[in-house]
Amino acid sequence: MAATRPETMFAWRKHKGNPEPVWEEVPVPKPGPTGVLVKLLASGVCRSDHSLLTLEKQAGWFQPKWTLGHEGCGRIVEFGSDIKDTALKVGDVVALHSVPGCGAADCTECSRDLPQICEHSHHSGIGQDGYYAPYAVIDVRGVVSVPEGVTPAEAAVATDAVNTAYHAIHKRGEVKASETVFLFGLGGLGFNALQIIHNIGARVIVCDIKQQRLDEAIKLGIPEADIVPVGKSPVEFVAERGLLIDTVADFVGTHQTFDDAQDIVRRGGKLLCIGSLDTENTIHMKTGTRKRLSYIFSYGGQVGDLKEVLDLIAKGVIKPQVRPGRLEDFPSVLKDLEAGKIEGRVALIHNE
Ligand SMILES: [Zn+2]
Ligand SMILES: [Zn+2]
Known part of the structure; x- marks a missing residue:
């Protein structure tokens, strides 16, 4: 396999100061001691690719030029020299966690x-080389076997779009079957969250601005009575039905949803904040204190979560909404995503 590996490849890159992705020839990377060289099969496109391209004020680890793409699935080509005790082998199909953390005992995070906010490890496709390229190197800590029955496209979007939702609902929100959850937003992450909450067995009230997404929720088995009609105020909907909302999961994060969330959540309830469409929102101090609310922020997910997520996809419990695209078309896919023309996710498929 090594014999056929090319010296160079074309990749979609971010150049500092340039908001457009650059299609550029770069060397095929070589794995360091704990690195794994992977031939990519699928790379998920994320809304945050747009922010990564257009926001110039970024964290310290960002390099002047780097390969985009932080949701990957590929086939193992080569192991670094220090990787000995591993069940993984060359040829295995693996999901790639973009920020597995350094794992050091003295790491502050x-x-x-x-680990998802560790600043010491490699950040694939987030300021450092990622997956919009035929090959990538990733630390072995971020490599997870893909079980039978999960497609490369599903595995790629599992690493972020599903994993972030899973971590938020299970690990941060600790949502239980006895709860009633109010879910804002059925986009790339929110629709996965819906399936995750539904699988827990909690009642879920669903709110989105697009009828088509609400129809998808109904197809999933959410009773029509638990769907907030498009244009209906969530505050009125909850009040009219006398609902006790234990947890609000906000995958939108606008002024409107954040305000509504504080209104509709029951006393002693939880606000789970994942979306950040508006960069600043207002916490109503009197509401927060008198209702004794918990405001819980969630970001990313962990390698352990990804293993659980892939198992749930294999069992058919979570079906990520993903359709295929071509690596060459990344800029137009991203524009469509920004324009709201894409339901769910697109995974760019690589030639084998
Ligand atoms: Zn992302
Ligand atoms: Zn660390």
Whole structure:
């Protein structure tokens, strides 16, 4: 396999100061001691690719030029020299976690079980080389076997779009079957969250601005009575039905949804904040204190979550909404995503 590996490849890159992705020839990377060289099969396109391209004020690890793409699935080509004790082997299909953390015992974040915000490890496709290229190197800590029955496109979007939703609902929100959850937003992440909450067995009230997405929720088995009609105020909907909302899961994060969330959540309830469409929102101090609310923020997911997520996809419990695209078409796919023309996700499929 190594014999046929090319010296160079074309990749979609971010150049500092340029908001457009650059299709550029770069060397095929070589794995360091704990790295794994992977031939990509599918790379998920994420809305945050747009922010990564257009926002110039970024974290310290961002390089002047780097390959975009932070949701990947590929086939193992080569292991670094230090990787000995592993069940993985060359040819295995694996999902690639873009920020697995450094894992060091003295890391300020990893030591507190927060690898997704560790600043020491490689950030694939988030300021450092990622997956919009035929080959990528990733630390072995971020590599997870893809079980039978999960397609490369599903595995790619599982790494972020599903994993972020899973981490938020299970690990941060600790949503239980006995709860009533109000879910704002059925986009790329929110629709996965809906399936995850539904699988827990909790009642879920669904709100979105697009009828088509609400229809998808009904197809999933959400009773029509638990769907907020398009244009109906969530506050009125909850009040008229006398609903007690234990948890609001906000995958939108606008002024409107954040305000509504504080209104509709029951006393002692939880606000789970994942979306951040508006960069600033207002916490109503009197509401928050008198209702004794918990405001819980969630970001990303962990490698352990990804294993659980892939198993749930294999069992058919979560069906990520993903359709195929071509690597060459990344800029137009991203524009369509921004324009709201894409339901769910697109995974760019690579030639084998
Ligand atoms: Zn993303
Ligand atoms: Zn770390």
